[in-house]
Amino acid sequence: MSDEREWYPYFAAVRPRAGSDLRWRDDLRARLAVASRRDCLDSTGELRAGARPTGRYQLLEVGEVEARWGAAPWFEVDSNCRFVGPVAGFLNWESWMKGKEELAFARDLLWATRGYLARTGREGRFEAVVDEDFPLRDAASKHGFHDGDFFLDEEPDYAQYVRDRIVAAVAALGLRPELFNGGTGHNPHRIDQFVPRGNQTYASAWQTFKEHENDPLRLWGYNWTGMSSAAFAEFLAVAS
Numbered sequence: 207m208s209d210e211r212e213w214y215p216y217f218a219a220v221r222p223r224a225g226s227d228l229r230w231r232d233d234l235r236a237r238l239a240v241a242s243r244r245d246c247l248d249s250t251g252e253l254r255a256g257a258r259p260t261g262r263y264q265l266l267e268v269g270e271v272e273a274r275w276g277a278a279p280w281f282e283v284d285s286n287c288r289f290v291g292p293v294a295g296f297l298n299w300e301s302w303m304k305g306k307e308e309l310a311f312a313r314d315l316l317w318a319t320r321g322y323l324a325r326t327g328r329e330g331r332f333e334a335v336v337d338e339d340f341p342l343r344d345a346a347s348k349h350g351f352h353d354g355d356f357f358l359d360e361e362p363d364y365a366q367y368v369r370d371r372i373v374a375a376v377a378a379l380g381l382r383p384e385l386f387n388g389g390t391g392h393n394p395h396r397i398d399q400f401v402p403r404g405n406q407t408y409a410s411a412w413q414t415f416k417e418h419e420n421d422p423l424r425l426w427g428y429n430w431t432g433m434s435s436a437a438f439a440e441f442l443a444v445a446s
């Protein structure tokens with residue numbers, strides 16, 4: 207039996223927000239509108255930037271994509287990250303955008319879907335959420351962890367996970383941190399001060415931290431490093 211569906215070259219796997227009361231299609235539309243500051247998915251199947259058409263799309267259930275692409279190396283439903291759930295559906299699209307506009311849309315999609323991007327002509331995929339190594343110094347920086355944009359802020363227990371990882375990393379150095387508390391547009395999970403222990407002073411605690419500031423701290427979060435890379439543009443076949 208032949209596959210008569212028209213398949214567009216790009217796929218975005220959609221992982222809905224934890225606790226969302228929206229169905230995955232509505233959730234995607236709402237999040238993409240926030241990310242792009244405009245409605246992108248119109249009711250006719252066109253991608254739009256305001257009144258200007260920028261591509262075509264279709265929203266597909268997992269079973270529809272699996273029936274045709276389940277054997278593809280890029281097809282995956284589950285994630286190793288406990289803060290995102292299984293794929294609930296797919297956005298399949300073709301783009302009429304070029305250059306920076308194409309890249310911006312793809313980044314908005316990764317933030318909105320928290321899944322991955324794939325192409326029909328390629329084996330690999332590009333993940334929205336990754337387990338990334340940061341230098342420990344980011345834990346004491348206002349602009350650390352991509353200025354705080356790395357974090358999956360909406361996920362239950364995620365903030366405590368980040369803070370626990372920071373505390374454990376510096377506790378291994380014999381340090382007891384006090385973490386920043388309060389709203390911020392920057393890194394909200396940063397070391398504000400150390401509590402001296404034993405013969406430590408504030409200065410010696412910071413000196414110990416300084417000596418280990420390049421030690422790795424691994425966390426789950428948004429793949430902003432990858433989205434800013436030349437490999438991402440190449441993956442989308444976007445000319446520099």
